[in-house]
Ligand SMILES: Nc1ncnc2c1ncn2[C@@H]1O[C@H](COP(=O)(O)OP(=O)(O)OP(=O)(O)O)[C@@H](O)[C@H]1O
């Protein structure tokens with residue numbers, strides 16, 4: 007553990023699923039280099055393979071060709087040390103565990119005891135769930151459950167942070183708020199971050215680099231570097247330069263080059 | 264719901280009233296059916312006698328319950344962690360499910376000293392329902408949560424510890440609900456067959472010779488009440504736990520089952536067939552029992568085939584089998600037919616069945632050994648009583664299975680034939696009967712072991728024929744070889760019938 011992330015390098019990855027016996031290529035020679043401490047946003051149409059790419063980066067999905075390196079190791083080894091934090095697209099909470107206990111699950115699995123738990127109350131406050139510490143997932147709204155998952159992804163103080171549409175179920179105000187918080191956390195600890203999102207403005211606001219994926223099969227159609235220095239104020243959402251960049255990303259998404 | 268409950272209550276009151284009148288006027292089999300008030304009076308008169316027996320039964324059932332469930336839970340965990348182990352243990356699991364408990368009581372009494380035999384039978388009675396429920400519960404987990412555990416480096420052990428164990432809890436408690444009355448029934452059966460001094464089974468045995476139907480009924484009802492109480496306690500625990508922990512959303516994908524290669528599969532199947540014999544042999548070897556009383560598989564073979572007396576032993580065994588087998592199949596067929604009629608009736612006229620069901624439930628929780636003398640009082644000692652007993656033990660699980668099957672027939676199918684003017688029985692014939700056919704075999708699978716148990720108990724207690732009688736006689740003659748042989752043959756017959764039902768079911772569902 008410790009400050010500053012490590013490079014995540016995805017090299018020429020091909021991923022094929024067998025769907026009812028016939029192969030479906032989901033990722034077609036995708037390469038992606040994330041320098042240490044960088045913030046990459048991944049954007050693309052639904053079903054283009056973003057979640058799959060994230061699972062590959064995590065080492066949960068085997069690849070048909072290519073490889074993934076974190077620092078100079080395979081993701082499995084890094085994962086086992088608990089250095090990767092992940093928020094899946096689906097909150098996937100244990101229904102019998104309270105909010106606090108769900109956030110603590112990674113610590114339980116890693117066998118970390120003692121002071122590791124001290125940060126949980128702060129994380130609960132961070133995601134705006136103060137007062138719901140002992141609530142069960144069944145008693146929370148969809149957006150609240152998603153915030154529990156966000157807190158859970160941060161509980162190990164990770165070097166690598168992977169987030170799959172973490173703010174998808176939140177209202178716009180809360181989403182902006184969470185964007186600012188995520189930026190603050192990232193600036194503090196500088197984990198190498200990959201954020202999957204459908205929000206173009208969110209991607210440009212947070213990331214050093216926005217990677218646009220195209221669908222069927224998934225491949226990279228464009229990369230947009232975001233030059234603005236951090237920390238970025240929320241007034242940036244009204245900045246013409248900001249809008250120029252979001253327009254570039256939309257054009258790439260729409261396939262206009 | 265409310266009217267259904269009221270109908271049930273009304274039926275119950277009606278039945279008790281009729282029972283009271285019939286009993287007071289000695290209408291059934293000249294006094295074989297005492298009235299509820301007579302039974303209560305007899306119970307009050309004998310109440311001092313009851314307590315030690317009730318305590319002994321509850322004790323045996325409780326300890327057996329704990330042991331059997333502990334083994335079942337550990338086995339389920341092993342089966343899920345190491346899938347090959349489940350295939351390996353298949354032979355043992357089927358044998359335990361299918362064995363007619365009465366057939367192995369004498370063997371257990373030989374092999375285990377003192378209380379051991381009774382505890383073992385109670386434990387065996389709870390093992391199967393708990394093991395199957397727990398295995399299913401451990402398997403059916405949310406794959407998304409598994410991803411979270413794996414993302415933090417958790418392996419199979421961590422998934423078991425943090426996800427599977429807790430999510431299996433509702434299923435486990437569902438299994439315990441079935442297991443609790445089973446433990447009581449197993450304990451009573453063991454007391455009955457083992458000649459112990461205390462326990463309701465022993466009390467029943469001691470009361471058989473006396474012309475006191477009211478006491479037999481009292482014992483039967485007391486046993487039913489204890490078994491019912493076990494069920495109620497387990498159901499209560501299940502309800503408290505399940506309420507809080509339902510999954511919030513449904514997972515999209517299920518975990519794919521692992522598969523082995525062809526050759527390996529055959530090897531495991533053969534090993535799983537041999538394993539029960541190995542365990543049998545090993546247990547005796549560990550127990551260090553004299554080979555004269557405790558026969559290994561080889562010992563049984565020697566007894567039947569080597570000495571000059573072997574031929575006569577084989578003859579007696581075969582004669583008994585020829586008596587038992589047809590009546591088992593006949594009784595089972597009758598039980599399935601009753602279940603089928605009732606299920607179809609329930610689909611067409613739900614009210615009637617809902618009113619009748621509580622009575623059926625009571626006869627189900629009444630231990631078979633307690634029910635048998637009562638049926639003997641009513642039906643005499645001929646074939647009729649055997650069939651009556653077999654029907655009464657087989658129809659209920661079969662009915663539940665069939666009713667579930669019929670409930671799964673889509674309403675739209677009924678509506679469709681209804682649109683063409685088919686009503687009631689015609690709709691039944693066109694839609695429900697074909698749809699429920701596969702379920703009939705599933706029901707048969709459940710009914711097989713109970714049918715054999717029913718027949719053997721009837722033979723042991725009443726008719727003096729067949730395998731049950733041969734077993735009882737051999738106990739009297741200290742004919743150890745025959746005791747083991749009958750136990751082995753009964754289990755094999757039961758497993759064979761069970762496998763036949765499984766095969767028929769496969770053929771029927773493949774279409
Ligand atoms: N386990 C699987 N088996 C078969 N096909 C799969 C599997 N997982 C994903 N796919 C397929 O891979 C493709 C990409 O899926 P993925 O979840 O990565 O998309 P996504 O970009 O995250 O989409 P969304 O934005 O809707 O979340 C889809 O066509 C999906 O059907």
Ligand SMILES: [Mg+2]
Pocket residue numbers: 056057058095170
């Ligand atoms: Mg996705």
